[in-house]
Amino acid sequence: MDYSAQRQFAVEPTAKVELALTTLVIGNVGRWIAEGRMLVSLDDVHFSDLESLKPELLDKIDPGLVLSPLFADSFDAIDIAQHLFALDYKGRYRVIGENLPNIDMIRQEVRAQAFGLDFDILSLPPNLSKKS
Secondary structure, eight states: OOHHHHHHHHHSOSSOOOOOOOEEEESOHHHHHHTTOOOOOBTTEEEEOGGGOOHHHHHHHOOSEEEEESBOSSOBHHHHHHHHHHTTOOSEEEEEEESOSOHHHHHHHHHHHTTTOEEEEEEEOOOTTSOO
16 A cells, blocks of 8 residues: 555545443452542443343443453452353453463463353553552
8 A cells, every 4th residue: 555545544534443342340349449449430331340240231231341350359260251151241351460471371271261252361561660
């Protein structure tokens, strides 16, 4: 593609791209609130704990993306993956982890427990500003 074609595409896109997905964040909501963490209030972002992850919730908000930590106090990614699989969830499930040593092994294990679920890992580098 020559420069003029690239410029034309950038100025006049031929298709509208849907960027926003309704997102469900699964975690220890009670703990987050007790710690004073602010849960973002957005139309397309919802928060839930694992116990509230039921068919009614998925039907109501219809998330295209589910996010969770790899590990929480009372569950881990495998618990959520199995739960989503049992609920016949068809969207994406992504785990957020920091400084994970073997991402491929984790990915394979979770996928094996919920075969066919669209699962992947968002790996963050270690937070160097944290004091040990």
